[in-house]
Amino acid sequence: MPSKIRIALDAMGGDAGAAVVVPGAAISLGRHRDAEFLLIGDRARIEPELDRHHQLKAASKIIHTDVAVSGSDKPSQALRRGRRTSSMWMAIDAVKQGEADVAVSAGNTGALMAMSRFHLRTLPGVDRPAISGIWPTKRGETIVLDLGATIGGDAHHLVSLAVMGAAMASVLFDKKRPTVGLLNIGVEEIKGHEEIRDAGEILRARNLPELDYIGFVEGDGIGKGHADVIVTEGYSGNIALKAAEGTARQMAELLREGMQRTWMTKLGYLFARDAFQALRNKMDPNKSNGGVFLGLNGLVVKSHGGISAEGFASAIDVGYEMVKFDLLNKINQMLNREGGALNSVQAAQEAVS
Template sequence: MGGDQAPEMIVQGVDIALERSPDLKIILVGDEALILSLLKTTKRLKKHFPEIIHTKKVIADEEKPSVALRQGQGSSMSLAIDLVGNGKADCVVSAGNTGALMAISKKVLRLMPGIDRPAIAGFFPTKHGESVMLDLGANISCDAKNLVQFSIMGQIFVRTVLGLRRPVVGILNVGIEGQKGNNCVREAAATLQRMTNMPFEFYGFVEGDDIPAGTVDVIVTDGFSGNIALKTAEGTSQLISQFLRDAFHNSLLSKIGYLLVRSAVKQLRQRIDPRRYNGAMVLGLNGIAVKSHGSTDALGFANAIGVAADMKRYRFLEKVCEELINNDFDLPEEQSKLATTA
């Protein structure tokens, strides 16, 4: 029931996801009467009839996470997360209130041993393919320990889901020089540089222009900077698309020119389309939770479902736990105690 165009966008997105992966089993949580009326407009979902859990209670987009945590019991978001918590579903996908999703997921699914805070990770297009950035907004401020844990989770994710054998990790900073940045990023960098014989390479500091350049495979930052980078990238993508539309409608000659290059323009639009990269993963939980952008459409939501399904197919949770327990990441003393407890 969450999202600017929900629940229509959700139902249509599930329908697209089923076209791509007919083996998916879907549970829809929300207003049953409204959902049933929307199923009539679908192609595949009405044939592969989903389970519906009825509730009219919805967490509003503007609701504070603390309020949602106290009063959200019985809401569509809370019931959906409970399904993952009690093992009746493998993953939850929501386009609703991000703060509420984080708060309720953390309470119900719990943190993985050795992880202090969950982080939101998302894909970014680059010159070389795709990179992953975290955190994108779950933690406005972070300490060095958090950034090191984000680095570990991020490199496991790209090895598991993207198939990279030895990913390169970088910390987002105001410069690449070692003395740049605050104590938090410098301490995190020093810790990562001490890690040897690990299945990833630490590049050092990266700047904003390194993100689209694909300098590293994993960009690590706090949620404040990460969310600004994400929204800037999405806005730039929309601006470029608008510029293209304007350029090819300025004159008759430009319209003729468009006919000659439209296949290339189509490829460009697809490459920078934010819907293609929709689906931010909440890493660090004992369960799979994926946050869809609230303003996306059905295609974007289908991509978010695909991200969640891939995390389950490639056993992401199991692999993170295995690495946290079995590898000596040369963590600072208080972090080592967490890993030992795991």
């Protein structure tokens, strides 16, 4: 019998806590029968939710704590106050202790990253971790990183993002040599920061067997699906993600309002419901929920805080797949192959500069 995929859930994270986390787990379990869950949080809140989901109850264990990291805690505060005792920490700790294969939390991003980094430590060869997300595109899906873990960074950092993103794409999209682009702006001569140009030169010069570097990609190239992986530092990655999500939400709202305006448009909505459903299936932020932390000795997935149970289930699904397809070992292999892709990159960078 194959072993179970063990998922630790921070049942106090996000705007709704257990009320979203538990039904989310039930939805994900329906799709992945070989999953089992550690539900970490206030037993008094988890149990009533769990009583409504019998299959989940049979596949879950509650670990009680009533300490929650708040959404407004600074990372350093969260580390000080919530270390060892908070549901967020205990979910990460379950990964650290080998009791879970992945931790999923909808809590405070900065706190989750700080705790994950502090407790799990970065992989050898990786200086700074990243948050990667899955972006719906015209041609399918694209992995974008970093979405805000690390602000700025040199060419070496960007190259390590490329390697980690390619590892994730190879397991997620089942591609041997996923295409990788560097996010940049269009105009030739003022083409972005020096570190982006340098990273491009290194990636081209190294011609790594694990990824196919295709050059610079502009902001609208993400949605066009120009590459399997798009790499940028955390500030612009976060801005791009939120600008795109904001636009999608804005258009969906406009459309919803427009459809309610007259009996004609309401009728139109009824007839064209399939088309709207298709749009929602593709562009719903719920569906692409789940930011994978990369570069750590353990798997952690961040869910949006203000998400539905369906959305939280998507984040669990992402965590499940990362375990199933052995992302961590894959990244480690890529980082260590041939004496370390990143070490050879570092040497190349020194040669370039």
